[in-house]
Amino acid sequence: xxxxxxxxxVVVDKIITxxxxxxxxTFRLAFQNKQDEENFKYIPGQFAELxxxxxxxxxxxxxxxxxxxxxxxxxxxxxxxxxxxxxxxxEGTHMGVRGxxxxxxxxxFLEGKNIVVVGGGFAFxxxxxxxxxxxxxxNRKRFGNITVIYGARNPGLLIYKDELKEWEKRDDLNINVTxxxxxxxxxxxxxxxxxxxxxxxxxSDNAVAVICGxxxxxxFTLPVFFDLKFSKENIITSLEMRMKCGIGKCGRxxxxxxxxxxxxxxxxxxxxxxLTKEY
Amino acid sequence: xxxxLIKKDVLAGIVGKIAGDVNLVAPVKxxxxxxxxxxxxxxxxLSSYRNTKNAPxxxxxxxxxxxxxxxxxxxxxxxxxxxxxxxxxTVIFGVRPCDARSFVILDLLFDQDxxxxxxxxxxxxxxxxxxxxxxxxxxxxxxxxxxxxxPMSTEGADVFLTxxxxxxxxxxxxxxxxxxxKYFGDAKAxxxxxxxKEEIAQAAxxxxxxxxxxxxIKAWLDANFEHPFWETVHKKCLACGTCTFMCPTCHCFDIQxxxxxxDGKRIRNWDSxxxxxxxxxxxxxxxxxxxxxxxxxxxxxxxxxxxxxxxxIACVGCGRCVMSCPVNIDIRKIAEDISKL
Ligand SMILES: Cc1cc2nc3c(=O)[nH]c(=O)nc-3n(C[C@H](O)[C@H](O)[C@H](O)COP(=O)(O)OP(=O)(O)OC[C@H]3O[C@@H](n4cnc5c(N)ncnc54)[C@H](O)[C@@H]3O)c2cc1C
Ligand code: SF4
Ligand code: SF4
Ligand code: FES
Numbered sequence: 001x002x003x004x005x006x007x008x009x010v011v012v013d014k015i016i017t018x019x020x021x022x023x024x025x026t027f028r029l030a031f032q033n034k035q036d037e038e039n040f041k042y043i044p045g046q047f048a049e050l051x052x053x054x055x056x057x058x059x060x061x062x063x064x065x066x067x068x069x070x071x072x073x074x075x076x077x078x079x080x081x082x083x084x085x086x087x088x089x090x091e092g093t094h095m096g097v098r099g100x101x102x103x104x105x106x107x108x109f110l111e112g113k114n115i116v117v118v119g120g121g122f123a124f125x126x127x128x129x130x131x132x133x134x135x136x137x138x139n140r141k142r143f144g145n146i147t148v149i150y151g152a153r154n155p156g157l158l159i160y161k162d163e164l165k166e167w168e169k170r171d172d173l174n175i176n177v178t179x180x181x182x183x184x185x186x187x188x189x190x191x192x193x194x195x196x197x198x199x200x201x202x203x204s205d206n207a208v209a210v211i212c213g214x215x216x217x218x219x220f221t222l223p224v225f226f227d228l229k230f231s232k233e234n235i236i237t238s239l240e241m242r243m244k245c246g247i248g249k250c251g252r253x254x255x256x257x258x259x260x261x262x263x264x265x266x267x268x269x270x271x272x273x274x275l276t277k278e279y
Numbered sequence: 280x281x282x283x284l285i286k287k288d289v290l291a292g293i294v295g296k297i298a299g300d301v302n303l304v305a306p307v308k309x310x311x312x313x314x315x316x317x318x319x320x321x322x323x324x325l326s327s328y329r330n331t332k333n334a335p336x337x338x339x340x341x342x343x344x345x346x347x348x349x350x351x352x353x354x355x356x357x358x359x360x361x362x363x364x365x366x367x368x369t370v371i372f373g374v375r376p377c378d379a380r381s382f383v384i385l386d387l388l389f390d391q392d393x394x395x396x397x398x399x400x401x402x403x404x405x406x407x408x409x410x411x412x413x414x415x416x417x418x419x420x421x422x423x424x425x426x427x428x429x430p431m432s433t434e435g436a437d438v439f440l441t442x443x444x445x446x447x448x449x450x451x452x453x454x455x456x457x458x459x460x461k462y463f464g465d466a467k468a469x470x471x472x473x474x475x476k477e478e479i480a481q482a483a484x485x486x487x488x489x490x491x492x493x494x495x496i497k498a499w500l501d502a503n504f505e506h507p508f509w510e511t512v513h514k515k516c517l518a519c520g521t522c523t524f525m526c527p528t529c530h531c532f533d534i535q536x537x538x539x540x541x542d543g544k545r546i547r548n549w550d551s552x553x554x555x556x557x558x559x560x561x562x563x564x565x566x567x568x569x570x571x572x573x574x575x576x577x578x579x580x581x582x583x584x585x586x587x588x589x590x591x592i593a594c595v596g597c598g599r600c601v602m603s604c605p606v607n608i609d610i611r612k613i614a615e616d617i618s619k620l
């Protein structure tokens with residue numbers, strides 16, 4: 001019987017400090033055993049438990065795309081015990097990963113549709129996975145127009161800066177990066193994510209919006225998409241609840257009769273409407 | 280199905296023989312309590328008791344259990360093996376029917392298609408459950424018949440004993456149970472014994488005086504996550520968690536790491552939805568901000584969510600929470616009150 005509590009051994013291959021405040025880093029992890037790498041089949045939107053013996057575990061969205069081979073990436077904000085340890089780590093450290101866990105962005109449902117990706121702050125991680133997946137040569141034609149709206153409080157807090165520049169060069173991707181407030185060097189857009197969504201006004205025609213960000217951003221962004229006539233079935237988001245086991249056993253992360261770790265974290269607004277409002 | 284009749288006075292001998300061959304867990308007297316414990320030399324398993332203070336789930340899902348061990352190496356800690364507390368062949372003797380049903384209810388959670396909990400499943404597979412019917416339901420707080428059980432329910436039992444007065448009727452219900460046949464002699468049970476059991480079962484079910492509308496309230500629960508009634512339930516609650524720790528079907532746990540010098544272990548401990556920290560995130564955000572939300576969760580989990588997830592109600596009507604709550608919050612009364620709304 002496979003033991004879902006035992007982490008897969010990985011080694012920290014690369015650490016990238018994403019933001020000026022240095023409290024968000026991306027960790028590139030490589031599998032210690034080839035077989036584990038082959039078995040670790042994931043879909044954008046899934047997460048994993050980053051496992052540090054002696055400290056504990058934290059559920060973190062997978063930030064890389066399955067089209068990137070040889071490693072998996074996680075972007076982590078320093079918060080408490082485990083995430084602080086991760087931030088102190090050096091390249092070459094051995095640690096563990098349990099996963100992939102949870103459902104995923106509904107790839108099959110997204111296929112053949114125009115996709116609007118809306119992200120705020122560092123909750124952009126699994127959206128980045130989705131974007132890299134969709135724009136990969138093998139997959140791009142399976143999706144219609146792709147519009148990305150991504151915002152952070154200031155330019156220094158944008159994550160994946162190099163990648164954002166690469167994406168801007170592409171003509172098969174409409175990318176809109178915004179900051180609440182720019183600085184002297186910022187030449188891009190200024191304004192809150194909801195306002196930018198209203199300006200960009202993506203059509204709801206055959207379109208799905210995939211939205212992830214801090215609660216306050218979500219709260220003000222949703223009405224924009226309702227005004228644009230997106231149905232609740234076509235607005236998809238990802239929930240966060242405190243977790244431990246990640247496999248629907250420890251009883252910690254339920255929203256009504258769904259365990260966010262196992263049945264989520266991805267839900268459409270229509271699905272959320274049917275659940276209790278306790279998250 | 281094999282059935283045997285055994286004289287009452289030989290039961291203690293049978294229990295002793297089993298204890299000589301495998302681990303035997305049975306009710307024993309410990310100070311003022313009757314507890315399920317591993318029977319070691321010099322400890323006598325009780326043959327007459329009402330029910331145990333602790334729920335026997337602890338033998339499959341211990342209060343604290345080592346999941347794995349690890350040791351420090353140059354580049355970080357490395358896995359060295361699973362916990363060592365895995366039990367050998369075990370017989371749990373004297374389980375009451377409500378508690379035997381709790382195993383079946385917990386199996387649905389720990390033994391699912393997608394994720395299997397090897398720690399629970401292995402102990403469960405290695406354990407034979409010998410249940411003893413409640414010919415005389417032990418407490419006024421019992422309400423098993425309201426939640427699909429009965430004082431003579433054999434669900435979850437591998438061997439089922441019924442006290443017929445002079446002797447016990449032993450029914451061997453599963454392959455696991457039949458492996459114990461050799462201890463029980465060859466006196467086959469006759470039709471008379473079975474008839475007597477039927478009569479006793481019917482009388483026993485009538486002895487359960489307390490009924491609650493456990494199924495009837497489901498529709499109300501489905502519709503009333505928000506309702507002023509929830510403001511009234513938790514007022515006295517101390518958030519001590521006793522109710523959940525006593526409960527044979529509660530399964531929430533926490534996972535923690537413990538390190539001593541170079542060696543560490545990852546442990547899981549029982550946790551409780553009644554504790555404020557249970558759902559508190561590092562950011563400080565807590566979806567359940569007060570005891571109101573926590574009590575609603577406990578009640579909803581048992582009578583609504585578990586039903587939606589797996590089918591059965593996650594309460595076997597043992598009454599432990601009713602008896603042990605320090606401020607006398609009574610889950611039965613909550614169900615009744617809801618049915619009157
Ligand atoms: C599906 C999902 C995806 C996530 N993705 C990311 C991500 O990509 N990047 C990122 O930085 N953060 C992410 N988080 C939040 C992250 O899990 C918490 O910040 C982290 O667990 C805090 O752990 P800690 O040990 O540092 O803090 P401590 O306060 O020491 O936490 C103790 C333990 O509580 C649990 N816990 C505490 N807060 C949370 C929380 N908000 N969510 C889940 N479990 C929690 C964890 O098991 C944690 O180890 C995600 C959460 C979920 C549920
Ligand atoms: S909720 Fe109370 S009565 Fe029901 S099984 Fe648990 S402890 Fe027993
Ligand atoms: S035992 Fe009683 S006081 Fe303690 S948490 Fe349960 S309901 Fe509250
Ligand atoms: S994290 Fe344990 S049930 Fe979801």
